[in-house]
Amino acid sequence: MSSETKQILTTDGIPLEVSLKKAERKNKIKAFLLVAPLLLFLIITYVFPIGDMLFRSVDDKMVTQMLPKTFKAMETWDGQELPDEEVFAAFHEDFIKLVEDKREGKLSTQLNYTKNGFKSIIKKLRRKSKSFEEGNYKEQIMSVHKRWANVEYWRAIKRRAPEFTSQKYLKGMDMYVNEEGKIVSVEEDRRIHRVLWLRTLEIAFFVTVFCFLMAYPIAHLLATLPMKYSNLLMICVLLPFWTSLLVRTASWMILLQQQGIVNDFFVGIGLVADDNRPEMMYNKTGSYVAMTQILLPFMVLPLYSVMKTISPSLMRAGKSLGGTPFVAFWKVYFPLTIPGIGAGCLLVFILAIGYYITPALVGGASGTLISNQIAFHMKSTLDWSFASAMGLMLLSGVLVIYWLYNKLVGIDNIKLG
Amino acid sequence: MALKKDFVKFDKVDKSYDGKVLVVKDLQLDIEEGEFVTMLGPSGSGKTTCLMMLAGFETPTNGEIYLDGKAISSIPPHKRGIGMVFQNYALFPHMTVYENLAFPLRVRKIPKDEADKKIDKALSMVSLQGFASRMPGQLSGGQQQRVAVARSLVFDPQLVLMDEPLGALDKNLRESMQYEIKHIHENIGVTVVYVTHDQSEALTMSNRIAVFNDGKVQQLSSPDELYEKPVNSFVAEFIGENNTFVGEVSDISGGKCKVKIANTDILANPISVKGKGEKTKISLRPERALINPSDQMDNIHSGKIEEVIYHGDHTRVRINLLGNNQFILKVPNSSANLDIKLGKDIKIGWNSEDARALDPS
Numbered sequence: 094m095s096s097e098t099k100q101i102l103t104t105d106g107i108p109l110e111v112s113l114k115k116a117e118r119k120n121k122i123k124a125f126l127l128v129a130p131l132l133l134f135l136i137i138t139y140v141f142p143i144g145d146m147l148f149r150s151v152d153d154k155m156v157t158q159m160l161p162k163t164f165k166a167m168e169t170w171d172g173q174e175l176p177d178e179e180v181f182a183a184f185h186e187d188f189i190k191l192v193e194d195k196r197e198g199k200l201s202t203q204l205n206y207t208k209n210g211f212k213s214i215i216k217k218l219r220r221k222s223k224s225f226e227e228g229n230y231k232e233q234i235m236s237v238h239k240r241w242a243n244v245e246y247w248r249a250i251k252r253r254a255p256e257f258t259s260q261k262y263l264k265g266m267d268m269y270v271n272e273e274g275k276i277v278s279v280e281e282d283r284r285i286h287r288v289l290w291l292r293t294l295e296i297a298f299f300v301t302v303f304c305f306l307m308a309y310p311i312a313h314l315l316a317t318l319p320m321k322y323s324n325l326l327m328i329c330v331l332l333p334f335w336t337s338l339l340v341r342t343a344s345w346m347i348l349l350q351q352q353g354i355v356n357d358f359f360v361g362i363g364l365v366a367d368d369n370r371p372e373m374m375y376n377k378t379g380s381y382v383a384m385t386q387i388l389l390p391f392m393v394l395p396l397y398s399v400m401k402t403i404s405p406s407l408m409r410a411g412k413s414l415g416g417t418p419f420v421a422f423w424k425v426y427f428p429l430t431i432p433g434i435g436a437g438c439l440l441v442f443i444l445a446i447g448y449y450i451t452p453a454l455v456g457g458a459s460g461t462l463i464s465n466q467i468a469f470h471m472k473s474t475l476d477w478s479f480a481s482a483m484g485l486m487l488l489s490g491v492l493v494i495y496w497l498y499n500k501l502v503g504i505d506n507i508k509l510g
Numbered sequence: 511m512a513l514k515k516d517f518v519k520f521d522k523v524d525k526s527y528d529g530k531v532l533v534v535k536d537l538q539l540d541i542e543e544g545e546f547v548t549m550l551g552p553s554g555s556g557k558t559t560c561l562m563m564l565a566g567f568e569t570p571t572n573g574e575i576y577l578d579g580k581a582i583s584s585i586p587p588h589k590r591g592i593g594m595v596f597q598n599y600a601l602f603p604h605m606t607v608y609e610n611l612a613f614p615l616r617v618r619k620i621p622k623d624e625a626d627k628k629i630d631k632a633l634s635m636v637s638l639q640g641f642a643s644r645m646p647g648q649l650s651g652g653q654q655q656r657v658a659v660a661r662s663l664v665f666d667p668q669l670v671l672m673d674e675p676l677g678a679l680d681k682n683l684r685e686s687m688q689y690e691i692k693h694i695h696e697n698i699g700v701t702v703v704y705v706t707h708d709q710s711e712a713l714t715m716s717n718r719i720a721v722f723n724d725g726k727v728q729q730l731s732s733p734d735e736l737y738e739k740p741v742n743s744f745v746a747e748f749i750g751e752n753n754t755f756v757g758e759v760s761d762i763s764g765g766k767c768k769v770k771i772a773n774t775d776i777l778a779n780p781i782s783v784k785g786k787g788e789k790t791k792i793s794l795r796p797e798r799a800l801i802n803p804s805d806q807m808d809n810i811h812s813g814k815i816e817e818v819i820y821h822g823d824h825t826r827v828r829i830n831l832l833g834n835n836q837f838i839l840k841v842p843n844s845s846a847n848l849d850i851k852l853g854k855d856i857k858i859g860w861n862s863e864d865a866r867a868l869d870p871s
Contacts, residue, residue: 404598406596406597406598406600407600407602409565409567409594409596409600410594410596410600410601410602411602411613412566412567412586412587412588413565413566413587413590413671414588414594414613414614414661414662414665415588415589415591415617415618416588416613416614416617417588417617418586418588420588420617421588424602429603429604
């Protein structure tokens, strides 16, 4: 036993482990230096921006920093009655400073997110505050507009005191914190995001199913045909990759529109009446068709790479042992393709759930996804924190799916190529 | 119980893949019930194609195959009830050994307790008890091979096909598996059709061997007959080691012929030569030629030793004899033969019986 626990020494008397580490160190440094540029690139272009965007989604420091004295004074306020003079004086002091910096407009926008009606009364306060006399700010501010005398508006200000907020996430789920501080859903007719989330999941799910149903036979053919034909078929599968995504989507617009080729063909063979052409675009159908076609290769390739490794003698063995062709397929071939199915489905589903350009172009109002909403808030309303909140929700959704997949199938079973 | 003489019958079977070249030509082959028949031949000789036609994965282009008296060309593979061992075992990698063996029983709807008995029996036959819950990937090549054999036998087929089953094993394992398969065959009496390109495998295992070349059966006979009495020069050269002389028949009479080689006449056994002037190739096994022969032998010639290779139990001696410098002799490693030295002239003799005059090709 003692010989086993004794330290092994090299002939020079240095412990073997130390010597080994020394010998390996140079290689380790070399290896690290080789990947260092990429690591740096990833950190600068990927980790920082995304981290920053994610931080934005919970960051609520802006108002906190605009009204530091007010919030300090508000700490002791219970929120039941109107706050006392001390708070009003602090608010006045903060506000005058904002006016001097010309930042009161931003404050009004921010407060307006919390409660409608702040915009006009802040404008009014700015005008009137020039003629304010020193002392008794409570009376003076309350006289500017009757809303300033309404305790609810002061509560709304207090709600903006914390530096961090989950408000954007709640908004993404069509929920908000009400006056009493409880989390409630918005009124039925104002819920837009939940519908979008569900639609995104639905479209991603069905696109995955359609891709699977179409890709499986193609991949099987690819894996079993003689080289000469399978190469040609492979080119057909890969061809879409060599064409711009926009071009492909635009082609679908030409094909699917009401006066388009597909409709013309249907009318031509008498399937539909000329004055009753079906709408195949600017709705879910458009999203389904175009996304399935565009994402198909992502299903075909993992399936193909798995099927290629399945020896044809396995199917033969299944048959020679007495299994009908169906039994041989179902009990032998199909279970062996599950790693490919898992990889393909995961890939297609994750790509589909965040798809943007295609649904934006052919989806219309009923075929857009959550990513279109994110883009809308990035570009039009400029509410970046909301956009990044939804982005993070999408990301966590994908991670949940990944986790579920790992639990059910095991991520080690996945084969991408 | 009378055993059927033509349990498996290939009747004038032709096979072509592309409509231009015949891979199997006019195959006529009867296999007896309970027999171990090996199809032996170089690659591309059509032996595997024959096996695949029998298993049902290829259809004959012409002719018919009968199994137990029934024409089987129109029966799909899964209804033929033929066990098969594939070249790379073709074990189902996602199933345990037990599930692999249960597969043929389950599709035949055999009740579980009966199936379990059969699986136990099959596993003990290949001495793999206790391996039932292993996955094929956890087994060594030899063990996988045994599982494949057990699986092909577990549903009691009348006929088992084996397609180069030992090709992927190393030499020692291959030899022990040969005996094992042979013993299993002897114990259960199943008919086996075995395909290999390894002649020693064929010689040790089979009742009869069909030597394939160029889509045709060159010779179908027992191992000893195949080795000792090859009917043409392809078989003579393909099976075992062989010394050849090419020459012309100068006289033929009384069951012997004289063949003229390098201005010398030697006596030979006329197998496929009919008359004077024919070209012929004489085949002589190395162990049938002796050094310093007794005078009773009717062929005695002298040659020069060109090379001596020590093999432990025997010594191979290459001799330049009658213009053929590739003449090989196998000398047993006994103390009587110590006088073999490079460059020495020695006398070599053999019986004309053993020198078979075959076709010249």
